[in-house]
Each structure stands twice: as structure tokens, then as C-alpha cells.
Amino acid sequence: xxxxxxxxxxxxxxxxxxxxxxxxxxxxxxxxxxxxxxxxxxxxxxxxxxxxxxxxxxxxxxxxxxxxxxxxxxxxxxxxxxxxxxxxxxxxxxxxxxxxxxxxxxxxxxxxxxxxxxxxxxxxxxxxxxxxxxxxxxxxxxxxxxxxxxxxxxxxxxxxxxxxxxxxxxxxxxxxxxxxxxxxxxxxxxxxxxxxxxxxxxxxxxxxxxxxxxxxxxxxxxxxxxxxxxxxxxxxxxxxxxxxxxxxxxxxxxxxxxxxxxxxxxxxxxxxxxxxxxxxxxxxxxxxxxxxxx
Amino acid sequence: xxxxxxxxxxxxxxxxxxxxxxxxxxxxxxxxxxxxxxxxxxxxxxxxxxxxxxxxxxxxxxxxxxxxxxxxxxxxxxxxxxxxxxxxxxxxxxxxxxxxxxxxxxxxxxxxxxxxxxxxxxxxxxxxxxxxxxxxxxxxxxxxxxxxxxxxxxxxxxxxxxxxxxxxxxxxxxxxxxxxxxxxxxxxxxxxxxxxxxxxxxxxxxxxxxxxxxxxxxxxxxxxxxxxxxxxxxxxxxxxxxxxxxxxxxxxxxxxxxxxxxxxxxxxxxxxxxxxxxxxxxxxxxxxxxxxxxxxxxxxxxxxxxxxxxxxxxxxxxxxxxxxxxxxxxxxxxxxxxxxxxxxxxxxxxxxxxxxxxxxxxxxxxxx
Numbered sequence: 001x002x003x004x005x006x007x008x009x010x011x012x013x014x015x016x017x018x019x020x021x022x023x024x025x026x027x028x029x030x031x032x033x034x035x036x037x038x039x040x041x042x043x044x045x046x047x048x049x050x051x052x053x054x055x056x057x058x059x060x061x062x063x064x065x066x067x068x069x070x071x072x073x074x075x076x077x078x079x080x081x082x083x084x085x086x087x088x089x090x091x092x093x094x095x096x097x098x099x100x101x102x103x104x105x106x107x108x109x110x111x112x113x114x115x116x117x118x119x120x121x122x123x124x125x126x127x128x129x130x131x132x133x134x135x136x137x138x139x140x141x142x143x144x145x146x147x148x149x150x151x152x153x154x155x156x157x158x159x160x161x162x163x164x165x166x167x168x169x170x171x172x173x174x175x176x177x178x179x180x181x182x183x184x185x186x187x188x189x190x191x192x193x194x195x196x197x198x199x200x201x202x203x204x205x206x207x208x209x210x211x212x213x214x215x216x217x218x219x220x221x222x223x224x225x226x227x228x229x230x231x232x233x234x235x236x237x238x239x240x241x242x243x244x245x246x247x248x249x250x251x252x253x254x255x256x257x258x259x260x261x262x263x264x265x266x267x268x269x270x271x272x273x274x275x276x277x278x279x280x281x282x283x284x285x286x287x288x289x290x291x292x293x294x
Numbered sequence: 295x296x297x298x299x300x301x302x303x304x305x306x307x308x309x310x311x312x313x314x315x316x317x318x319x320x321x322x323x324x325x326x327x328x329x330x331x332x333x334x335x336x337x338x339x340x341x342x343x344x345x346x347x348x349x350x351x352x353x354x355x356x357x358x359x360x361x362x363x364x365x366x367x368x369x370x371x372x373x374x375x376x377x378x379x380x381x382x383x384x385x386x387x388x389x390x391x392x393x394x395x396x397x398x399x400x401x402x403x404x405x406x407x408x409x410x411x412x413x414x415x416x417x418x419x420x421x422x423x424x425x426x427x428x429x430x431x432x433x434x435x436x437x438x439x440x441x442x443x444x445x446x447x448x449x450x451x452x453x454x455x456x457x458x459x460x461x462x463x464x465x466x467x468x469x470x471x472x473x474x475x476x477x478x479x480x481x482x483x484x485x486x487x488x489x490x491x492x493x494x495x496x497x498x499x500x501x502x503x504x505x506x507x508x509x510x511x512x513x514x515x516x517x518x519x520x521x522x523x524x525x526x527x528x529x530x531x532x533x534x535x536x537x538x539x540x541x542x543x544x545x546x547x548x549x550x551x552x553x554x555x556x557x558x559x560x561x562x563x564x565x566x567x568x569x570x571x572x573x574x575x576x577x578x579x580x581x582x583x584x585x586x587x588x589x590x591x592x593x594x595x596x597x598x599x600x601x602x603x604x605x606x607x608x609x610x611x612x613x614x615x616x617x618x619x620x621x622x623x624x625x626x627x628x629x630x631x632x633x634x635x636x637x638x639x640x641x642x643x644x645x646x647x648x649x650x651x652x653x654x655x656x657x658x659x660x661x662x
Contacts, residue, residue: 183383186350187444191397192371201400205387292386293430 026273032266039252039262051267060239061268064247067154067229071161071243072222072279078162079218083169088199090170091177101174104167112164116231119160123147154240157232164228165221169214176210177203205292212287216280223276244272300362301326301484302347302452307356309342309508316342318508320356324486324501329478331495332488333531334505340488343505344454347486348377361451376445377454380461382437384429384444390416391425394443415447418477435466442474446481455487459494471497492532496520504528521644526652529579535609535621537579537646544574552647554578557615559594563642566655579646579654582609582623585638592637596620598630612636 033052036045055061090100107115122129125146135143147156180203188198204211226245233241237250252265302324309317316339324330332340345351347358349370358366365373384393391412392399398408416422419439429437438458445453455474459467475498478485489495495502496516504511504519504527512524516532523529530536542554542561547570553562554576563578570576585594596612599619610622610630622638630636647655 181381181383183379183381184385186348186370187377187379187383187385188396189350189370190348190375190377191400191444191448192369193400197400201396202385205385208387289387290428 029266029269029273032263033270035263036261037263038260040260044263047263051264054264055267055271060242060247063239064242064244064268065271067241068223068225068243068245070154071158071225072219075158075162075165076215076218076222079165079169080214082162082166083173084199086166086170087173087177088195088203091174092195101171104170106167107164108168112227113231115160115164116228116234119156119232120148120234122160123156150238150240153232153238157229157241160232161225161228165218169218172210172214172217173207176207180206205289208287208289208292212284215283215287219279219283220276223272223279244268244275248272300324300359301328302486303357303359303362304343304347305357305359307343307346307358308354309339309346309351310354316508317346317353320508320510322503322510322513324484326484327482329475329485329487329498329500331499331502332486332505333490333492333495333502334511335490335531337507338505339508340490340503340505341456344377344456344486344488347373347452348375348454349373350377374451375454376448376450376452377456378438378441378445378458380457382429382441382458382461384437384440386429389426389428390421390432390440390443393429393440394447396444397448411447412443415443418446418480419443434462435470438462438470442477449483451484453483453485455485457489458487459489459491474498493534496532502532504531522656522658523579523646523654524657525654526577526579526648529646529648529654533581535582535623537581538620539577539579539648540614540618540620542576542578544570544572544576546572556594556618559615561593561640561642563645563647564656566647568647568649568655575650576655577648577652579648580620580640581644582621584641584644585620585622585624586641587624587628588637588639593640594638596636596638598632598634598636600632601629603627603629610636 034046034048036047036050037043086100086104090097094100121127125131125144125148128147130147131143131145134140134145146152184202184206185198188202193201224245225243226249229241229243230237230246230249233246237246242250248265248268251259251261251268254260300323302322304320304322307317307320308315320343332343334340342351346353347360349365349368353366356366357364360373360375385396388396391409394415395403395408395412398411412425413422416425419442421436421439421443424432424436424440429440432440438461441458458474459470462470471494478498487494487498499516501513502516502519503513506527512519512528514522519528520532523532526539530539540556542556545553545555545560547553547565549565551562551565552570553560555561561578594614596614598610598612600611602609602611605627607626608624608628610624610628612620612622614620645656649655
């Protein structure tokens with residue numbers, strides 16, 4: 001009996017914090033999304049599913065959703081493609097494994113705002129790193145590209161985003177690869193496996209758990225992506241850079257000019273929550289394998 | 295010297311880890327079809343030598359030849375060797391059939407041929423009923439067979455075994471030891487086997503290579519090494535319980551024989567051929583089984599410390615008058631009380647005599 005009370009006592013603080021600061025707000029999101037509400041005062045008008053109907057007809061919402069999915073899938077493809085490529089190269093026994101790991105991880109220790117500022121310089125049409133390099137090597141027509149023009153800015157941002165996140169997932173994957181016993185690779189070497197065959201037949205299956213959790217982390221990060229594109233857009237974020245997270249923030253709290261449509265913003269939040277939930281369930285089902293022992 | 299008939303040859307092979315030399319100028323040649331055991335204590339370099347043969351480690355100098363072909367810088371897969379790892383190194387996500395057939399799968403061998411060869415190897419090892427199982431559903435002994443199967447299916451010029459029995463329990467180890475020896479007789483490929491267990495070495499090997507601190511101490515058949523060890527290290531490493539080493543003083547040395555003093559007792563041994571002067575200290579090696587309870591006075595008198603009954607034989611731990619300890623292995627069941635005195639006879643032709651550097655003065659180099 002005392003033991004039971006002790007368990008309750010020890011669990012109470014964490015449960016209260018989790019319930020009060022996470023569970024309750026999440027549930028109230030569903031509730032608030034049914035209202036027209038500025039977020040201030042008692043002036044709330046019940047509108048039923050109107051906010052969702054409005055979302056369905058809102059072109060900016062669809063643009064934000066498209067951008068979010070582009071980050072999730074196109075960005076994810078490159079983040080993991082590069083992270084796997086680097087993992088294979090760095091763990092192939094080359095010199096300076098720790099050094100390269102550090103170099104690739106480095107963007108993660110710098111503030112996102114600073115990184116966005118740095119990329120703004122890199123993409124600068126006149127004095128930026130890319131265009132000056134292009135004109136130095138004689139590609140003058142390419143050197144005139146406006147990387148941050150409305151047509152290009154999203155993909156320019158995505159390229160920078162891939163650069164930032166690759167290092168983080170590289171660290172996760174490499175930690176998983178380090179756990180694979182060396183003699184498994186040696187056995188494959190003796191059988192004549194190439195670097196690619198070792199990756200495909202040994203690393204991928206034996207890294208499955210780490211890969212699944214990495215995909216989940218990426219998925220959550222991509223769907224709620226906010227700070228990097230927001231900072232990349234600087235003071236006035238262009239709509240081409242809107243993600244669901246940015247659109248939610250702007251509808252809820254405004255940018256330069258306040259908008260204060262918190263009811264509408266929470267409806268976006270609900271869409272993000274459902275999207276995250278559905279995608280993670282689907283992905284985990286697709287990637288389910290039996291546990292390995294090694 | 296013809297190298298064509300040698301399955302394997304190492305010529306002056308050295309290996310350094312940083313500043314530390316783990317293999318020092320190794321020369322070794324192995325005939326086709328031989329079962330060779332690399333034996334030595336932990337850290338003697340035996341596993342490193344095997345890994346160099348496999349190509350998993352690079353040598354710093356010297357040459358490695360397989361079937362007369364220089365493979366010193368050849369990739370592991372192109373050396374035509376197969377290795378069974380201490381941990382078995384099975385692929386946990388593949389079933390037994392896929393584990394055994396992995397090499398063929400990556401070489402894009404036709405499926406029918408692959409299945410046939412996997413089944414043949416599995417039948418040889420009596421694991422054909424396990425082909426669909428994953429390694430985690432197998433016992434230690436079964437995993438080991440799968441690892442051996444993966445080697446057999448390649449029919450390599452040389453099999454390499456890196457302490458393959460060390461993860462098995464005692465009963466299974468004995469059983470697998472016998473099966474491995476039978477397997478060798480059946481398939482006849484050259485096998486190199488690393489162990490620190492002298493019983494495995496004695497029972498399985500055609501030829502034992504005793505190693506210490508990166509060097510080869512002696513090479514020979516199990517009984518050659520047992521009966522004619524080159525030095526104190528080989529003499530004490532082979533045999534269980536180990537050889538008794540007793541410090542004695544030379545009383546008389548002539549062509550007729552050597553008489554040494556062990557405390558009050560005098561022991562007359564066959565002549566050694568070496569020049570020994572009266573008063574000089576020499577160590578003699580006495581195998582535990584070379585003693586018998588003396589008829590009458592005996593050659594050595596000892597005090598019994600402890601008796602261990604093994605049923606078919608008895609181990610008696612005892613002390614000489616000057617405090618040096620001896621272990622005797624006597625046939626049958628005897629039970630002398632602790633503290634009692636025993637008079638022992640010694641089989642004189644089985645004794646070894648070591649000089650100050652530990653070299654066996656009765657070592658006959660021609661025997662190798």
C-alpha cells in the first residue's frame with residue numbers, strides 16, 4: 001500500500017507537468033479550432049468546422065502544406081541520401097573519422113539565425129560565394145542567377161536546410177554503425193563483398209532500428225519546420241517559404257502587422273498533429289521488422 | 295626449395311601495432327591437407343598471424359604465400375581462404391541458408407546451384423533441418439556449425455579457425471573437437487586453427503606451432519613437442535597438469551650419466567652431452583605422469599600436501615624436503631594421507647634438463 005502511494009507520489013510531478021503543459025493544451029487545440037477567436041479575452045464565437053472549410057479553400061495553406069511535404073520528402077531524400085553516403089565513406093576505414101564527423105555535425109552547434117544569415121551571404125546575387133565562384137570559373141551566365149528570387153528561394157532554402165540537418169542524422173547513423181560488430185564486416189570482406197554490397201546486405205538491415213527512429217525524428221522535425229525557413233526569410237517571410245508551422249505562427253500572432261486569428265491558427269495546428277500522427281503510424285508499419293540480436 | 299607443394303608459407307613476416315611488434319620475423323610452412331594449430335598464451339600473436347593470413351591485417355614486412363602465390367597485398371576475398379570467427383560473425387538478419395550462401399549470393403551464383411551447395415554443406419554438418427532459422431533461434435553449437443558451413447561451402451584452399459570452440463560449454467567443446475577432426479579427415483583441406491587450449495592442440499593437430507611474444511618457439515607434431523620440447527616454455531605449456539620444474543645441483547656429469555642433488559636425494563639421469571660442472575644449478579623438468587610410488591626407498595622423498603581423486607587417476611600435490619612443490623599424476627585410486635611421506639621412482643628417460651636460459655639440454659633438433 002505504502003509502495004503504491006510512493007509510486008504515485010514520485011510520478012505525480014512529471015505527470016502534472018506533462019498533463020498540464022502538453023496533454024491539456026493539445027486537447028484544447030481541438031476545442032479552440034472550432035472557434036473564431038483572437039486569442040485575447042472572452043470574445044469567442046463558435047463556428048463549428050468552418051475554420052477547416054476555410055483552410056480547404058485557402059491557397060496559402062495549400063502552398064504551406066506543399067512546402068512542408070517538399071521539405072519532408074525531397075529534403076528527407078537528400079538528408080538521408082547524404083547521411084548514408086557519408087556514413088559509408090567515413091566508416092570505410094579512411095583517416096580522420098572523428099574529424100569528418102565533427103565537420104559534418106558543426107552546423108548543429110551554431111544558432112539557426114546565424115546559419116540563415118550566412119546562407120543569405122552565400123546566395124547574395126552580387127557578392128555571394130556561389131555567384132562569385134561561378135564567375136571566377138567562367139560560368140558568367142549562371143553567375144547571374146538570382147538564387148533568392150521567388151522562383152528559386154524555396155529550393156535555395158531547402159539546399160541550406162539539407163546542409164544543416166545532414167550532420168545530425170549522420171551522427172545518429174554512425175552511432176548505429178559503430179554498434180555493428182566489426183567481424184560481421186570482416187566476414188563479408190572474406191566473402192568478397194564490395195562497399196556497396198556491405199552497405200546493402202549488412203549495414204542497412206543491421207541499422208534498421210536506428211534508421212526507423214531517425215526517420216521518425218526527421219518526420220517530426222520536417223512537419224513542424226519553422227525556425228530555419230523563417231530566419232531565412234528574414235524580416236518579411238515571403239509566402240514561397242511558408243511551412244505549416246510558419247503559416248500557423250503568422251495567422252496566430254502576425255508578422256510585422258498583427259493578425260491574431262488564433263482559432264484559425266489552431267486549426268492549422270490540428271492538421272499538423274493529424275499529419276504527424278498518420279505519417280508516423282504508416283511509416284512505422286512499413287518499416288516494421290523483427291528485432292535483431294547482435 | 296620448391297614452394298609449389300606448400301599450401302601456405304610465411305617468410306620473415308613482421309607486424310607492428312604502433313611501436314609494439316606483435317609478430318617478429320615469422321617463418322612457417324604448411325603442407326597441403328595439414329591441420330596446423332597455432333598455440334600460445336593470450337597476446338602471443340597467434341590470432342594476429344591468422345588475421346594476416348586472412349588479409350584482415352596488413353603485414354609490415356615479409357611475404358605470405360598461398361599455394362606458391364604471393365598474397366601479401368592481395369584482398370581477403372582473393373586469397374581463397376575461409377575463416378570461422380570466435381564470435382561466429384553470423385549475419386543476424388539472415389536465416390541459416392542465406393548465411394551459408396552469402397558469398398554465392400553476392401557473386402550472383404545461379405539460385406539452383408546455390409541451393410544445392412548450401413544443402414550439401416548443411417548435410418555434411420547435419421544442420422539441414424535448420425536452414426530456415428535465424429541465428430538467434432539457434433544454440434551455440436548450431437551457430438558454430440553454420441559458421442563452419444559458410445566456410446565449407448566455399449571449398450577454400452585454407453580454412454582458418456579462430457578459437458572456434460571457446461564459446462561452447464565443456465561437453466559440447468569435446469564433441470565439436472572430435473567432429474572438426476573428422477571433418478578434416480573427410481574434406482582434407484588445409485586447416486589453420488588458433489587456440490590457447492593445449493588439449494585442443496594436442497588432440498586435433500597434425501602439427502603444432504607454439505608461439506610466445508610474437509615469435510615461433512617450436513614447430514612439430516604433438517608428440518614431438520611433448521616428448522622433445524625445445525625449451526622450458528614449450529615443456530611447461532604442453533601437458534596438463536604442467537611439467538614440474540625442480541632446481542637441482544649437479545653432483546657429477548660424465549658420458550655415463552648425470553647425477554644431480556635434490557635436497558638430500560640423488561637422482562641419476564641419462565647424460566646430456568652438454569658440459570656441466572659439479573656444483574652448477576640446473577632445472578630439471580619432470581612430467582607429472584613420470585612418477586611412480588617407489589619400491590623400497592625410491593629416488594625422491596616427498597611430503598603429501600593434497601590429494602585430488604579423478605577416479606581413473608589421482609593427482610597428488612606434494613613438497614620436496616627443500617620446499618619445492620611437485621604434482622604427481624598416478625594411475626588408479628590411491629589415497630595417501632596429507633602430511634605422510636612418499637618414496638617416488640622417476641622414469642629417468644622422460645626427464646628434461648634445462649640450462650640457465652631455459653633451453654632443453656636433451657632437445658634433439660633432428661627430430662623435427
